[in-house]
Amino acid sequence: MKILHLDNNHPILIQQLSELGCTNHEDYTASKEEVEQKIHDYHGVVIRSRFNIDKQFLDKAKNLKFIGRVGAGLESIDIDYAEKKGVYLISAPEGNRNAVAEHALGMLLSLMNNFNKADKEVKNGEWNREANRGEELDGKTVGLIGYGNMGKAFSRKLRGFDVEVICYDIKDGVGDENAKQVSLNELQSKADVLSLHTPLTDLTKDMVDAKFIDSFQKPFYFINTARGKSVVTQDLVGALDSGKIKAAGLDVLEYEKSSFENLFKTEASKFKWMRKGKKLKLPEAFEYLTQSDNVIMTPHIAGWTKESKEKLAQTIVDKIKTKFF
Numbered sequence: 001m002k003i004l005h006l007d008n009n010h011p012i013l014i015q016q017l018s019e020l021g022c023t024n025h026e027d028y029t030a031s032k033e034e035v036e037q038k039i040h041d042y043h044g045v046v047i048r049s050r051f052n053i054d055k056q057f058l059d060k061a062k063n064l065k066f067i068g069r070v071g072a073g074l075e076s077i078d079i080d081y082a083e084k085k086g087v088y089l090i091s092a093p094e095g096n097r098n099a100v101a102e103h104a105l106g107m108l109l110s111l112m113n114n115f116n117k118a119d120k121e122v123k124n125g126e127w128n129r130e131a132n133r134g135e136e137l138d139g140k141t142v143g144l145i146g147y148g149n150m151g152k153a154f155s156r157k158l159r160g161f162d163v164e165v166i167c168y169d170i171k172d173g174v175g176d177e178n179a180k181q182v183s184l185n186e187l188q189s190k191a192d193v194l195s196l197h198t199p200l201t202d203l204t205k206d207m208v209d210a211k212f213i214d215s216f217q218k219p220f221y222f223i224n225t226a227r228g229k230s231v232v233t234q235d236l237v238g239a240l241d242s243g244k245i246k247a248a249g250l251d252v253l254e255y256e257k258s259s260f261e262n263l264f265k266t267e268a269s270k271f272k273w274m275r276k277g278k279k280l281k282l283p284e285a286f287e288y289l290t291q292s293d294n295v296i297m298t299p300h301i302a303g304w305t306k307e308s309k310e311k312l313a314q315t316i317v318d319k320i321k322t323k324f325f
Helices: 011-019 032-036 055-060 079-084 093-112 115-123 149-160 184-190 210-214 233-242 284-291 306-324
Strands: 002-005 023-026 044-047 066-069 088-090 141-145 164-168 193-196 220-224 245-250 295-297
Touching: 002 011, 011 023, 011 306, 032 055, 055 079, 066 306, 079 088, 088 306, 093 115, 093 149, 093 193, 093 220, 093 245, 093 295, 093 306, 141 149, 141 184, 149 164, 164 184, 210 233, 233 245, 233 284, 284 295
Parallel strands: 002 023, 002 044, 044 066, 066 088, 141 164, 141 193, 193 220, 220 245, 245 295
Antiparallel strands: none
16 A cells, blocks of 8 residues: 655654555655646555645545545545545544643633733733732633534543533534533523634634624633634624633634644744735734733644644554554
């Protein structure tokens, strides 16, 4: 079996596939069009999010048996067309679910206790105790939208707190001992905290808009470690400004490129968004987020730990082995 690796991953992935007798080729720089010229030679593709795998790509991949995505979701792949062509699709949400859950919990506790704001103030010589009085998580109701691998992992992290955990999911019967499944209306009426754990689909794109936010009965803390395009940033900013959302922890943003490697289609690696020598004009909503003391942003790293890198690779290998060997 010949496998083309399009993103750099933990070395155990290629090592263990080689031990199974696979021929592994690596190409981390070629364009999508260049890859399409040779993809007919391969039986498998392993990718993270470098580019979308669409109908054109799949039509050229005449001998393809599987696509392994080293990540949680498959939204960068035309799932229906791939399955129609008999291509087996593999993802690895088991590999980074613990990392995502820890990141979400860290963001929530940091927001509730003003860690970010207080840290900056002390470093600037300010000692503001009353202005940084926090809130305790105990006694709160935490609402999770999406109760698959990520949502379940987060609910397990919350077992050490005296909280009520409720979840909403489009699938029936997903609740367990860690979270009670409820209707969306009930979640919106009870939640003090909202955490998203959903893939990007037609149902979840722009899901968190002004109408959605206004349907919550209480002001709430908002955590998004799922997909940035599920949130209308302008509406999020309006809710932060009005106090309807108390604070937000955002590991993902709607402005991300599909590869998740950059924002605003610029290759700038520092927070000096430049294009052709001029400062890039940023959306006002994003500028607001960068200036807000009650917003924490991280660069899509919730599932990006040293441990998860290995676990993601191992999960892909195990699933390939189970299916084909």
